[in-house]
Amino acid sequence: MLPPATAPAFLASHGWGGATIEPLAGDASFRRYFRVRDRGRTAVLMDAPPDREDSRPFLFVAEALLARGFAAPRLIAGDLGQGLLLLEDFGDRRMGPELAAGRVDEEAIYEAAVDLLVALHRVPPPPELPIYDRGELLREVLLFLDWYAPAAGLAVDRESFVAAWDATWGQVLAETARAPVLTLRDYHADNIMLRDGHSGLQALGLLDFQDALAGHRAYDLVSLLQDARRDVSPRLEARMRARFIARAGIAGEAAFRAAYEVLGAQRNVKILGIFVRLRDRDGRRGYVEMLPRVWGYLARNLAHPALAPVSRWFEAQVPHHAREPWCQC
Template sequence: MIPPAAAADFLAGAGWPDAQILPLAGDASFRRYFRVVEPGRRAVLMDAPPPHEDPRPFLKVAAHLTGLGFSAPRTLAADLGKGLVLIEDFGDARMREVVDAAPEREAGIYARAVKLLADLHRHHAADLPGYTRAEYLREVALLTEWYCPAAGLAVDADAYLAAWDAALAPLYGDAARGVTVLRDYHAENIMLIEGEGEGRLGLLDFQDALAGHPAYDLVSLLQDARRDVPPALEAEMLAHYRALAAPGADFDTAYALLGAQRNAKIVGIFARLWKRDGKPRYLSYLPRVWAYLERDLAHPALAPVARWFDANIPAEKRGDALRDGAPA
């Protein structure tokens, strides 16, 4: 990745005139990240180019999280007009790679990530928009807008939304009394901060946070689109969350509803990333996401949605169905 043209002047003005700018990561959005290195110190440069991206929600949520004692990156400098933000560097120990390299640590690290959510959910939500009916339905519609045409399917999109509307209705009031929902809380956005032993977990990629139901981020973590979470570990971590947070009798139903809702959205997003944005690597995740989705759809609360899927998307058009149309 080539750094943005304004990066050198921005860093000089921020007191980093001699910094090396090294590629670090990109993601599914227009945001890019670079590591900024000078002798004895380093930071991360976020490139969130307008008009596609706006770093202000990131800064707002980061301030909320750090104010509550959680580890979001500190902001070292920002030029909002250029979409450049210099933030604290949490190092290279990302949860995904750590647990893949040391499977014996998996359960312990996931337990820490679940405890962080339980601690966050003891606080009222940040001053954020709510996860409303309109937002839930807009997200699930991504499946019929992007995946179904890509799979060569003509489906009943109106009946699809009606089925979801009926199933999700019990959740529609939760935004008003909700918690901060980070929305992409999974193993590639959680850092094990170097030098902290079994201590702090660093949080990343929360600029799209909303106020909503506490089950949502658990779904993000335990039905991870990018890595397999064994069903036994998922069950163990849900029990761990229940013991920590006592979320109520309807929590398991909400978890299934939001699992299905999130996974349907991701199926649509990954199809869009391929068809619109030229990123075919996301197709490799679809079999995993479809497996989560089908498991969630087996819950009785999702019966109307499951019936729609059975009537509109045959088994051979699920899972890995799009791979044949992608370039090698």
């Protein structure tokens, strides 16, 4: 992964001339990341090609998080015309790999991540953020029809698919309109950094929040606890969901659980479409290996009575051989 040709001049113009540039990571977007080292200091260079990525939402949400006391990468320097941002370096300790290596206690770190969401929801979202409304929820689940269904050789009915979702998410939409919270939309173990030497809200560094909206308070919780990239046991999911409900002071536990499952199903159906799109449009094959896990989470969601219309649609339209294992799709 080579840095953009413009990176050395950009760095030099902001006091980082002669710094070394090392590949760090990419993600499911067109953004790439590099670590910059210079005389004992480090930073992260984000390369977000302006013809493919708009970095302004990232900067806006980062400022909003910082203003609310949360740990988002601080901007050191930027050139939006070139798509280059130099950001604070949170180090290498991502929650997902740390858990996989057994270096952190799973229950304790999930408790901290849940408590961060509780704190995040206690402060109002920026008024400029759009609402996570029906149009956006629907656009996302339609990715399943646009990408997964054709790849699996399925001829499915679009009209009944939309009708099933419209019969399902009325409560979610009403609660979102009444009491929206800042919703990061990709809050999971690989986007949470463990920051040595920090405590409280500053102990967890937040990444990949540029798509944030004003949404339902269950969305980021289900994103965390139904993680496409790692197995989260039903036991741990139930304990962390109960912790969130208790600490957030949610009175209607049954209604919240219904919203949680509806948004979990919406997110997992979206992910099924996105991961196939990453393979078929972008040539990034690794993501489809996670599809059996996503189907497993979706099965949990569809078992809830609130998802009955969507569950009936899947039973009628998507035979089980087209779900898991991920074979011919």
